[in-house]
Amino acid sequence: MKVTSIQTLLATWGGLLLLLALTTASAYVHLGLGNLLLNLGIAAIKVALIAAIFMHLVRSSVTVRLAASAALFFLFILAFLFFGDWLTRPSNPAPWRAPPSDAR
Amino acid sequence: MSAPAAHFETPQNRREAAELGIWVFLATELMFFGPLFLAYAAARLSYPEGFAEASRHTDVVIGTANTAVLLTSSLFMALASRSAQLGRRRAASLLLFITALLGTAFLVLKAMEYFDEWQQHLVPWLDFRFEPGLAHPASLFYLLYFAMTGLHAIHLTIGIVLVLVFAWRLRSHSPASMRLQIENGGLYWHFVDAMWVFLYPLLYLVERA
Numbered sequence: 499m500k501v502t503s504i505q506t507l508l509a510t511w512g513g514l515l516l517l518l519a520l521t522t523a524s525a526y527v528h529l530g531l532g533n534l535l536l537n538l539g540i541a542a543i544k545v546a547l548i549a550a551i552f553m554h555l556v557r558s559s560v561t562v563r564l565a566a567s568a569a570l571f572f573l574f575i576l577a578f579l580f581f582g583d584w585l586t587r588p589s590n591p592a593p594w595r596a597p598p599s600d601a602r
Numbered sequence: 603m604s605a606p607a608a609h610f611e612t613p614q615n616r617r618e619a620a621e622l623g624i625w626v627f628l629a630t631e632l633m634f635f636g637p638l639f640l641a642y643a644a645a646r647l648s649y650p651e652g653f654a655e656a657s658r659h660t661d662v663v664i665g666t667a668n669t670a671v672l673l674t675s676s677l678f679m680a681l682a683s684r685s686a687q688l689g690r691r692r693a694a695s696l697l698l699f700i701t702a703l704l705g706t707a708f709l710v711l712k713a714m715e716y717f718d719e720w721q722q723h724l725v726p727w728l729d730f731r732f733e734p735g736l737a738h739p740a741s742l743f744y745l746l747y748f749a750m751t752g753l754h755a756i757h758l759t760i761g762i763v764l765v766l767v768f769a770w771r772l773r774s775h776s777p778a779s780m781r782l783q784i785e786n787g788g789l790y791w792h793f794v795d796a797m798w799v800f801l802y803p804l805l806y807l808v809e810r811a
Contacts, residue, residue: 501687502684511673518669525807526810529811537807541800545799561618569628580644
């Protein structure tokens with residue numbers, strides 16, 4: 499089997515630290531919703547780098563890649579059902595929302 | 603004796619079966635962390651100001667340093683994996699030890715942070731105090747903060763023990779025989795790192811500007 503080169507590993511690490519610096523610096527610029535989207539976008543790129551190079555998904559078998567995708571797929575199902583519930587029931591709040599003791 | 607099942611017949615098949623097994627395990631781990639992220643989404647959507655204010659009370663310096671420490675530990679883990687694949691016993695052992703050391707550094711910094719937060723009355727149920735009006739959302743934030751970082755810390759502790767066991771076993775076992783364990787232990791390590799990559803901006807960087 500193939501071995502990942504030291505150069506590739508170091509470059510990945512450098513890229514990850516660069517993205518960390520970017521996400522931290524951008525948090526101090528007021529972008530409104532843009533801050534959240536940028537933070538999540540950068541985190542997704544970082545995780546993709548970790549999965550592809552450090553967890554060597556780029557050279558894993560199709561079965562392994564499918565298993566990894568299945569994990570994400572099931573998380574999306576969970577998120578879909580969750581947001582479907584959450585965003586459509588304003589008149590029936592969850593029990594932990596807005597307790598009477600803490601008037602807002 | 604009957605012949606082994608097809609996926610255990612050759613070393614190549616065994617390696618792939620083990621890798622697949624770890625990925626399936628990591629998929630269940632994602633189901634463990636995932637709902638916490640969704641709980642966070644629900645609470646933050648309900649209380650954007652409370653979450654922004656609560657997040658500003660976290661220690662962004664330690665949080666950022668810890669992210670860098672963890673990303674670096676992943677580099678050393680990947681290098682250790684590589685050394686084991688190439689049969690370099692001493693290098694693999696040393697790199698695993700550095701990985702464990704960085705993981706421990708993360709936990710020490712995290713513990714210091716927890717202690718500070720306890721002193722600032724930011725731990726729910728332990729004399730929690732916050733600006734009036736935002737106390738309820740802030741306590742939700744810190745509940746999730748401790749649940750998520752705590753779950754992460756437990757995973758990291760398991761990872762450190764695993765990595766140290768690998769480093770110790772390399773003294774008496776050949777790198778070739780340890781390769782699979784180190785490689786798959788590494789997958790777990792990187793997964794724990796990846797969870798932190800999402801925790802960091804969501805907990806430390808909410809409306810810092």
